[in-house]
Amino acid sequence: MAGNHLAKTAFLSKFIFRLDRLRIPIWLVALTFFTIIVPTAFKGLYSSQQERDAMAQTMANPAMTAMTGPADLSNYTIGVMTAHQMLLMTAAVTGLMSILLVTRHTRADEEDGRLELLRSLPVGRLSYLNASLLVISAACIGLALINGFGLYALGIESMDLEGSLLYGAALGATGLFFAGVTAVFAQVSDSSRGTIGYSIAILLISYLFRAITDISNESLSWLSPLAWVTKAEVYDSNNWWPIVLMIAAAMVLFAVANYLNAIRDLDRGFLPSRPGKKYASRFLQSPIGLALRLQRTGIISWAIGMFVLGASYGSVLGDLESFFSQNEAMKQLLKPTDGVTLVEQFIPMLMIVISLMATIPPVMAMNKLRGEEKKERIVHLLSRSVSRTKLLGSYFIISLINGFVMISLAALGLWSAGTAAVEGGLSFGMIFGAALSYYPAMLVMIGLSVFLIGFLPKFTGFIWLYVLYSFIVLYLGGLFQFSDWIGSISPFGHVPQAPIEEFSIIPLLLLCVAAAVLTLVGFIGFNKRDIE
Numbered sequence: 001m002a003g004n005h006l007a008k009t010a011f012l013s014k015f016i017f018r019l020d021r022l023r024i025p026i027w028l029v030a031l032t033f034f035t036i037i038v039p040t041a042f043k044g045l046y047s048s049q050q051e052r053d054a055m056a057q058t059m060a061n062p063a064m065t066a067m068t069g070p071a072d073l074s075n076y077t078i079g080v081m082t083a084h085q086m087l088l089m090t091a092a093v094t095g096l097m098s099i100l101l102v103t104r105h106t107r108a109d110e111e112d113g114r115l116e117l118l119r120s121l122p123v124g125r126l127s128y129l130n131a132s133l134l135v136i137s138a139a140c141i142g143l144a145l146i147n148g149f150g151l152y153a154l155g156i157e158s159m160d161l162e163g164s165l166l167y168g169a170a171l172g173a174t175g176l177f178f179a180g181v182t183a184v185f186a187q188v189s190d191s192s193r194g195t196i197g198y199s200i201a202i203l204l205i206s207y208l209f210r211a212i213t214d215i216s217n218e219s220l221s222w223l224s225p226l227a228w229v230t231k232a233e234v235y236d237s238n239n240w241w242p243i244v245l246m247i248a249a250a251m252v253l254f255a256v257a258n259y260l261n262a263i264r265d266l267d268r269g270f271l272p273s274r275p276g277k278k279y280a281s282r283f284l285q286s287p288i289g290l291a292l293r294l295q296r297t298g299i300i301s302w303a304i305g306m307f308v309l310g311a312s313y314g315s316v317l318g319d320l321e322s323f324f325s326q327n328e329a330m331k332q333l334l335k336p337t338d339g340v341t342l343v344e345q346f347i348p349m350l351m352i353v354i355s356l357m358a359t360i361p362p363v364m365a366m367n368k369l370r371g372e373e374k375k376e377r378i379v380h381l382l383s384r385s386v387s388r389t390k391l392l393g394s395y396f397i398i399s400l401i402n403g404f405v406m407i408s409l410a411a412l413g414l415w416s417a418g419t420a421a422v423e424g425g426l427s428f429g430m431i432f433g434a435a436l437s438y439y440p441a442m443l444v445m446i447g448l449s450v451f452l453i454g455f456l457p458k459f460t461g462f463i464w465l466y467v468l469y470s471f472i473v474l475y476l477g478g479l480f481q482f483s484d485w486i487g488s489i490s491p492f493g494h495v496p497q498a499p500i501e502e503f504s505i506i507p508l509l510l511l512c513v514a515a516a517v518l519t520l521v522g523f524i525g526f527n528k529r530d531i532e
Helices: 009-019 023-045 049-059 062-068 078-104 107-111 114-119 127-153 161-188 192-216 225-231 241-263 287-315 317-324 328-333 342-374 378-382 388-421 428-436 439-455 462-475 484-488 506-528
Strands: none
Touching: 009 127, 023 078, 023 127, 023 161, 049 062, 049 078, 062 078, 062 192, 062 287, 078 107, 078 127, 078 161, 078 192, 078 225, 107 114, 107 192, 127 161, 127 241, 161 192, 161 225, 161 241, 192 225, 225 241, 287 317, 287 342, 287 388, 317 388, 342 378, 342 388, 342 428, 342 439, 342 462, 378 388, 388 428, 388 439, 388 506, 439 462, 439 506, 462 484
16 A cells, blocks of 8 residues: 555656756755855964954854854864854755755645646655655755765864764755655645745744744753754764754654645645635735735745844944954955944945845845746736736835835844944944945846846846855955956945945946846836746
8 A cells, every 4th residue: 555655756756856957956056165165264264273262252142142053162163163153054044945845846736736637647645745855855965965075075174074974964954854844834734835934934933942042041942953953063072963853853744744645635735724805905906015915924024034134243243343353364354444443344344245135035026026927827917907017017116115125124233233232332324324325236136137037037046146146256255355347247346335435426326227227128028028
């Protein structure tokens, strides 16, 4: 009987892997790249133990513990520093990878009717679910091995083979755990949006619960699976048991998902959809009202996240003055300027990170239209008295407001926490002005998204490579001595770095003009091309 339920699982695994032959390698390469490059950069930035100890002192505050988790700050080697500052964040992104990949091949395929088509063939009832879990398990194992041996191959003294393999295993185990979480919610929820929403909620709750309990009560933090990553104490005591616990929990979740899948009907979930209102409001009946309703949860989540991000950076500003004055590598990143404090010199670097992070939600809001198009949902709107310009314009307006709100909240969080941490406080006008000066560059990114949707809809994902490029060349450009023209390829490279540079409105106006041109051309293209 079990054999019948799992018939053709291997064949379906090959089929799923073929569908994701580009997506999975891109995830693995991206995660590995950021894992490998960080200890290499740390080795150059903090070449002496004195500098690493100074960094450890900077990290010894509740805000950083909440953000990166606890660590043995008395033994702050390159390995411990890498695990402390990178492992938890990378594990969270790995969890996100599993959530998106498993949802794509479970509830999303069922929602689109592909699973019904496959069930009409001689395949087992549980075959497609297990094929999806086999592929994501192989991806997680591959990620663990590549990162483990990759870190060891760097040859850094404090990064031995056992610690490196444990680092990779922590990433792989996190991927497996959230694959199990998503597989369960794919049975509980009756839509792919619900599956992603519930799974990401568990990811966020795990992170926030760990952040709170790591400060208040470390024993309680064992209840969060993400805390198990930090309790592995990679490159320090190398405790494997939390990772074994995480893998065991993932296996239990896989079994629960199989049981639920076996007893439910196709296209049904154990949590029925809540019936909506009988009559929609006039606002919801408009394209912009519908678009805003579809993105409401994501916008609120990002808004909270951006405020917390700004507050996290602001909370450590008070400790940076003494640290930067003793760190030669950081002095290479910060150009000395007369009459400006080191903290004020650090503000533009923070603003680059904050503005690039704040660019993600408005670009996601814009690309949401492309996602709706691929699911053939906008056809129903366009068949009514809704013009293409009005439809595209609705998403565009949401993106504009979204971007302004995100960067403003981040600036408000930075100022609020920074004022409390820095002696004498921070100027609200200086912080808010420095943040808003990046808004025109954000408009260029939104305009480029509109252009791609209008003319090259199959390449809308290109915008994320451009955002990543901007982050690398602008954040690390000073350290690696990139030429100026490399930074000028990004719109963020043309923004005056207030308060250390004299403010000029000309480049900001030119960025606005570029954004307007891209947007206009995108609107023209969207009105002329075929809807897929």
